[in-house]
Each structure stands twice: as structure tokens, then as C-alpha cells.
Amino acid sequence: MAELFQPKKIIVTGGAGFIGSNFVHWVVDNQLDVHVTVLDKLTYAGNLDNLEAISEDRMTFVKGDICDAELLDKLFADTNAVVHFAAESHNDNSIADPEPFVRTNVEGTYQLLEAARKHKVRFHHISTDEVYGDLALDDPARFTEDTPYCPSSPYSSTKASSDLLARAWYRTYGVEVTISNCSNNYGPRQHIEKFIPRQISNILYDIKPKLYGDGLNVRDWIHTEDHSSAVWAILTKGRHGETYLIGADGEKNNIDVLHAILEGMGKDTEDFDWVKDRPGHDRRYAIDSTKLRTELGWLPKHTNFAEGLKDTIKWYEDNPQWWQGAKQATEAKYKAQGQ
DSSP states (O other), rough: OOOHHHHHHHEEEETSSSSHHHHHHHHHHHOOOOEEEEEEEEEEEOGGGTTTTTTTTTTTEEEOOOOOOOHHHHHHHOEEEEEEEEOOOOOHHHHOOOOIIIIIIIIHHHHHHHHHHTOEEEEEEEGGGGOOOOOTTTOOOOBBBTTTTOSSHHHHHHHHHHHHHHHHHHHHHOOOEEEEOOEEESTTTTTSHHHHHHHHHHHHHHHEEETTTSSOOOEEEEEEEHHHHHHHHHHHOOOOOEEEEEEOOOEHHHHHHHHHHHHHHOOOOOOOOEEEOTTTTBBOOOOHHHHHHHOOOOSSOOHHHHHHHHHHHHHHHHOOHHHHHHHHHHHHHHTTTTO
């Protein structure tokens, strides 16, 4: 374990999005002497309502683009660390139009790394297990930090590119970089284009949920609060240049998750529609987080997926004003794609 790093000021890119905003809330609630500057472009996935309960003395919001080198130069002159969540992240969107993914995920990460290099700022890069490709359904193996990269979509290939840039800036320029690759997050404030909130919101709108392909694709689920605590552990205790995989042993196939949502909302577990599979749909993700647990002493708290899912359903039921505005546009987009 590296010497403990105790930042007083951090920048969180993409901090108005789902995972980023949950991390901001976690820091504000658990690190009382840390001030957070959120840098977010507020694309469709960013939502200022995600941050409305946080006091101004704990957080500063800056609307801006991570590709804006002049803005980054100003912000990085007065911070100890950056936690880089900002990304275009939806696979279906990347298949329809890869260009924004290349710009944000590759060029944006480059600009951030250059600002970190100039101002000697610690840099934690948030990535995804999708950079490793997928595993066979009958393969007992799980991804580790040594698994070769094999991305299969425009989204995952741009995230793989950004990971490699971060590694290169550590090795070539000595930037204090750490990287985490995480499995699928779930919890409050997730955009309704994503799998779990889309099914929940469909049921609340009396729309039949939709399931890709045969429904057997496996994802490794982690509650976003556990992801946040893991990121903080890596930022403050992780070794420079190292990658840590974040997972909570939450492997579930999509049909079982959908059944659990339907059952949890009082519906017939078979009351859904099948839709055509997405191109290049990865079959299985599974994370081995042994390095994170043994080296940094991190453990997940939300190990009961059914309870976490119950709480997530309740959040969407209790906060319709948060997601209703985006629902119609999201479903129109899916309908145009035949999904």
C-alpha cells in the first residue's frame, strides 16, 4: 500500500452524471474536510438535480468541456487531485454514432492528463470492465488486472484507448495515475436509458419491459455506493501506475435481473417483450477484485443484490420528477432503433 494521500481539494469530471454524482455525494458525506469541484458539460446524461442537496461551501459546479485546455489549466492550478468519470458511456449510442465517444473519451482524457502533468495533480481514471471484451457463459474465469484488452464496441474501444493514455502518461511523464475498471453500477440517479432504470420506468408507465436477445448475457452488478468507496480507497491508498478492478461478486444474467424487477414491482415475471440483440453484444462480464481487497483493504457493503434492487426501485418510484422528462425521448430513440 502506498503512503496515504489526503487531498483537500478534488475535481470530479462528469460529476453531474450517475456514477460521478453518487461519488460526489459519498465524498461530501464521508470526507468532511474535502472540497469538490464538479466539472460537467451537462450533456443529456448530466443533471444538476443530482447535486442540488449539496451545500455551496462543500462543492463548486463548473459547466465546461474536458476538451477545453484553457479551462482545465485554470481549474488544475488550484486542486490536489482529479477523479475522471466524464465519458460517453452508452453502447447503443456508440454503435449509432461513434464520433462523440472518440472526442470525449480519448481527446478529453488526453487534455486532462496534460493538465495533470503541468500542474502535478494526482489523476484517478475511471474505466470499465468492457475493455476486456467478454467471457463465455460456461467459463469459470473472471477478469483480473492482467486480462488482455479485447474491446468489442466503439464505446469500450475508446475507454481502452483512454486507459492506455493514462498508463503512458504515468510511465513517460511520471503523472501520479491510478486506474480502476469497474463492473455495472446500479442505484439512484441512473439515466433511464440504462438497463435497470429503463425496466423500472417502463413498468411504472405500464409499458412492457424489453429484453435483448436470449436474456442470458451476464453482468457483474455493484451498488454505486460501494463503487464510490472503492474509488476513494484507490485515490488515497493506491500505488501510482497501478490498475485496480472493482467488483462485488454480483454476477446476474439479464433475464434474472428483469424477473427480480418485475417480481419486486408486483408484476408477472414473464410480462415483458423480447427484442433483437444488439450487434456485438458481450456475453459475460465478471470481476475478480482480489487485488483491491487484499492490497487496500476495501470490502463492499451492499452484498445483497435483492435488497439493493428493492431500494433502487423505491427511489425511482419516489422521484418521478427526476426521470419523467427524459422518458419520452429515450423511448422514441429506442423505438427508432427497433428496441
